[in-house]
Amino acid sequence: MHDTPAHPFLPRVVLPRLTVGGVDGALRRELGRAAQLPLSYPDVGASLTGRTPAGYRAIHAAAVVGASEDQFHALATGIREWRIQTGAGVRVLANGPATIDADVALAKVAGPAAIIFACRVVWILDEPWRKGFAYGTLPGHPESGEEAIVTEFDGHDVTFRVFGFTRHGTTISTLAGPIASLMQKRAITSYLRAAKAIATP
Numbered sequence: 001m002h003d004t005p006a007h008p009f010l011p012r013v014v015l016p017r018l019t020v021g022g023v024d025g026a027l028r029r030e031l032g033r034a035a036q037l038p039l040s041y042p043d044v045g046a047s048l049t050g051r052t053p054a055g056y057r058a059i060h061a062a063a064v065v066g067a068s069e070d071q072f073h074a075l076a077t078g079i080r081e082w083r084i085q086t087g088a089g090v091r092v093l094a095n096g097p098a099t100i101d102a103d104v105a106l107a108k109v110a111g112p113a114a115i116i117f118a119c120r121v122v123w124i125l126d127e128p129w130r131k132g133f134a135y136g137t138l139p140g141h142p143e144s145g146e147e148a149i150v151t152e153f154d155g156h157d158v159t160f161r162v163f164g165f166t167r168h169g170t171t172i173s174t175l176a177g178p179i180a181s182l183m184q185k186r187a188i189t190s191y192l193r194a195a196k197a198i199a200t201p
Contacts (some may be wrong), residue, residue: 034103066158078198087194160195
């Protein structure tokens, strides 16, 4: 059995036990397809300015996860290496650390099924005490918009932030409504826990 076909209004769902190559195979195919896809929203890079485009809802969550330079650098490295996502239980396939215009394929496994989707890095933040990146959604992602993952150090606290903007990106996530929004909130909470674990192993 192969993956469900790409469709701009439906997420790609696979049954790993019945899919060629399982989740890893589906991720490889999704990453290959991503290079041919445009971003699924028009306001690329708007998260860097803090602006929420019309029709989208804002994302913002933050937590203090450390208090030293070493913790800041450890978290910055973890962010670049996709360890926030893997630490949150998401399967990741990328061609290396996060870099501008890099594509990444991700899989969220739930029971016998997995949702496969892809994103593209749209900006990199590489200041002395602020580091991270944002990625935008590609067609087939359950959401449409941009999500930034950043760490900051002010000399006292290491802060981890998730911010950006989103709206439902597929017919199914739109119909799911509050359930889809709750799943996204849970994902962000998992990111915060992963950041804490990276900063304070």
